[in-house]
Amino acid sequence: MTKTPVAVLGATGAVGQQFVRLVHDHPTFALAELVGSSSAGQRYGQAVDWIAPGDVPEAVRDETVLSTDADLQAEAVFSAIPSSAARQLEPRLAKQGHAVFTNASAHRMDPDVPLVVPDVNPDHLDLVADRDGFLVANPNCSAIVAVTPLKPLLDEHGLRRVDVVTLQALSGAGYPGVPSLDATANVLPRIGGEEDKIETEPCKILGRREADSITHRDLSVSATATRVPVPEGHTIVLHLDLADDATPEDVAHTLATYRPPEQVADLAASPEQVIRVTDDPDRPQPRRDTYVDDGMGVTVGRVREDPTGTVKLVCLGSNTVRGAAGCSVMNAELAVERDYVG
Missing domain, CATH: 3.30.360.10 (Dihydrodipicolinate Reductase; domain 2)
Structure with missing residues (x-):
């Protein structure tokens, strides 16, 4: 099975670290790009103050952190950036054709953005069924x-x-x-x-x-x-x-x-x-x-x-796994299962 390449925005933060931990060795996703603002240009292992369980995954230690204005190649994007930055960046990425799965609050209540907890309301994800690029939010x-x-x-x-x-x-x-x-x-x-x-x-x-x-x-x-x-x-x-x-x-x-x-x-x-x-x-x-x-x-x-x-x-x-990164990862997994990604 070909894995879907993914990027993590805000990769050095508390929730971003959980994204990295959950997808660096995932059966469906291949961690392709790490994105940050103040950490851009640094090696991930040097830039991150790791507080997630375990150690920084060996496979990403030497990866260079990209800037938020980089031209991302990954099909799916996990976002752990602040809402102030997400307000403009996430819709722009969706318009470029990326599937954006966000933990930020900026667009949660937008009428066309599904707010999904997969084992609670999986049918809401079907709002994005016919879109080339889209934004899916997980709740607070x-x-x-x-x-x-x-x-x-x-x-x-x-x-x-x-x-x-x-x-x-x-x-x-x-x-x-x-x-x-x-x-x-x-x-x-x-x-x-x-x-x-x-x-x-x-x-x-x-x-x-x-x-x-x-x-x-x-x-x-x-x-x-x-x-x-x-x-x-x-x-x-x-x-x-x-x-x-x-x-x-x-x-x-x-x-x-x-x-x-x-x-x-x-x-x-x-x-x-x-x-x-x-x-x-x-x-x-x-x-x-x-x-x-x-x-x-x-x-x-x-x-x-x-x-x-x-x-x-x-x-x-x-609050950082089910309540944040884990919910987004499940949303992305469900999107792949329904052929909305990949």
């Missing part, structure tokens, strides 16, 4: 973790309202990230711009695909986003106003038995089990559960009844 890191259990609950029980509180890891702020005096033994009660993303993006993800657009789900979502002194893994507390009389036991069963469509389950980056439900009262924990299924799974625990009559639970997932 916390939104990805949250919608993973919300999807089966919506399908099985219906949802009227969701209240969300996030305890987000320091790596979600990028590298070098939050200043040490703010991060050490402290909790930041607000993350600028984050709550709006968590309140709006799930309505698009859980919406209905039309011929050339997405009709957003009519769902009330209220979010509070905080930053906590944890290196990796976003913990999210969900209070669920379900449309039926489901008990906590019903909810736990629905989540534990959820399976994505077969085509998605067979993707190389797909986790063995998308949602793992634990009855351990002290789980999930970032230290113990972030890298379930190589960071692509979501762990759910503390499923219980709320005194108000609703059901509440705690879920956790990797």
